[in-house]
Amino acid sequence: MELTIRKMTKEDQDQLIEIDDRFTADSILVLSMDKNKIHYTVENIPGYIKSYKDDEQLEESSDFSAYIDHPDQAVYAAYIDDQLAGYVTVKRNWNEYAYIEDMKVDIKHRRQGIGRTLVEQVIQWAKEHKMPGIMLETQNVNVKACQFYESCGFKIGGFDFCLYKGIKKHANEAALYWYLIF
Template sequence: MPVTVRPASEADLSALTRLDLTYPTDRVLALDRAGEPPEHTFALRWRNHVPAPMAVYATYTIDRLRQALSTTDLALVAEVDGEVAGLLILVVPEWTDAAEITDLAIDIAFRRLGAARVLVEAAADWARGRGYRALWVEPRTDSHAAISFYGSLGFRVSGFNDRLYSNADHEDGKPTVYMHLELR
């Protein structure tokens, strides 16, 4: 099935709120730390999800999407056979020459058809054409599929923050992981 990409518009809001963004997860990327400051050694390792495999549910609201469309640098929709299949939102923070993918969401019925890849490639072309040096993303560390997907496109882990979110609901203290793709 061919995937087409086009700019997102107000007319897409209703279809985007109906996307089923559920994903199963059985692993979490955890941070292991050894040593004493300042000579810490860190390792990111996949661990079985505690307490058990689970499904993560997410949806968009019209208000959130409307705000995103009015404040982002780029919002793209992927269509498969004329049906809205996914969304990519990209912002360029003023303090950097790298563009951030803040959202990449594909409806569960359209996964593994290339929609996410086509969206990221379109975003990379857009950013490269404007002289940005990299794309970066903060994938959820409980989404093995997302991290593996970005890795398959050439994104590499470029940093982490184990204090950005409280993670009080996770015994294994998920870190925030940053991945980047060089565009030059």
């Protein structure tokens, strides 16, 4: 198995990106705060399959043209033996952090170091662009992703219980804002 990370270029612009991003949501991070530090416990919930493709327009999720050849944005694709296995999109955010807008690893390629390698690529990109760190947002029902980011050194910097209610009025999901400060 050969893992290659490549910054996407104009030649890749029309490449169709199909990533199976499904995961089982069978637990949730229950948040608490003490002395300005956010803590969590994990509680089991009735399991269901979730895909972010269900929450977004497919055309928007695979249009990387704004990231290509832009000094403050990039998209990196991960390939296993020349087959697309994942990607990450990153940009300079208004607060100067590198903001991971999207990161997906195909379900059949998880737990092979691809996500960690993509995060390492973003760290390198952010440092080259003299940014103070990296931030991203994920949901408290994506426990495996939360635990992955935490294992990469990210800390929860904030949360929002209302963010997803605009999409689904009765959503019981919280947005978690994760930070890796250099």
